[in-house]
Amino acid sequence: MLVHADAEAIALVQHCEERHLSVPGDLSIVAYDDEVAGLFSPPLTAVRPPRRSIGRAAVRLVADRLADPDRPTHRIVISPSLRIRESTAPPRP
Template sequence: MEPGSRAVLDRCLSTGTTAMLVHADAEAIALVQRCEERGLAVPGDLSVVAYDDEVAGLFSPALTAVRPPRRSIGRAAVRLVADRLADPDRPAHRVVISPALRVRGSSAPPR
């Protein structure tokens, strides 16, 4: 187990942490594997939520994941750039695009 993963899991256990949001899927998968190596049950001892949802559903247990709406984000970015090019003095704009939550087998209420 990598020292960083060991320290994170040690900190979770010492603080009573019951869930983690991990970016991105690959890191969340690695964390679940480290939990299994240490005898920690996911989601029993620790719930794990991935951010990206590229491959989270293919893992066992299937990872609960936050899924950003990539197409909407891309369209908004292109629109903002085009508007800025058309009017360089245009004030900054804020766009809020909310992700979706896909609840799967890696999360549960705390014991």
């Protein structure tokens, strides 16, 4: 299960534990953000967005739009990284 963001993923793991579901035995959980995911127990697998690259691209796009309001729309792809930790496991057969 992909959960946005770390705090919600942590809460979900705790909720699972209260219901005697094991992570990753019964359910694999992937957090999105990776601010504190690695500090939890079990450490959460997480998608980590490249914040600096996203920020730079956003500022550049805003500056370009202010300089040329009629500029065509641009799409930028900035790929995140995946940090695999103990909250995920391969599917059971």
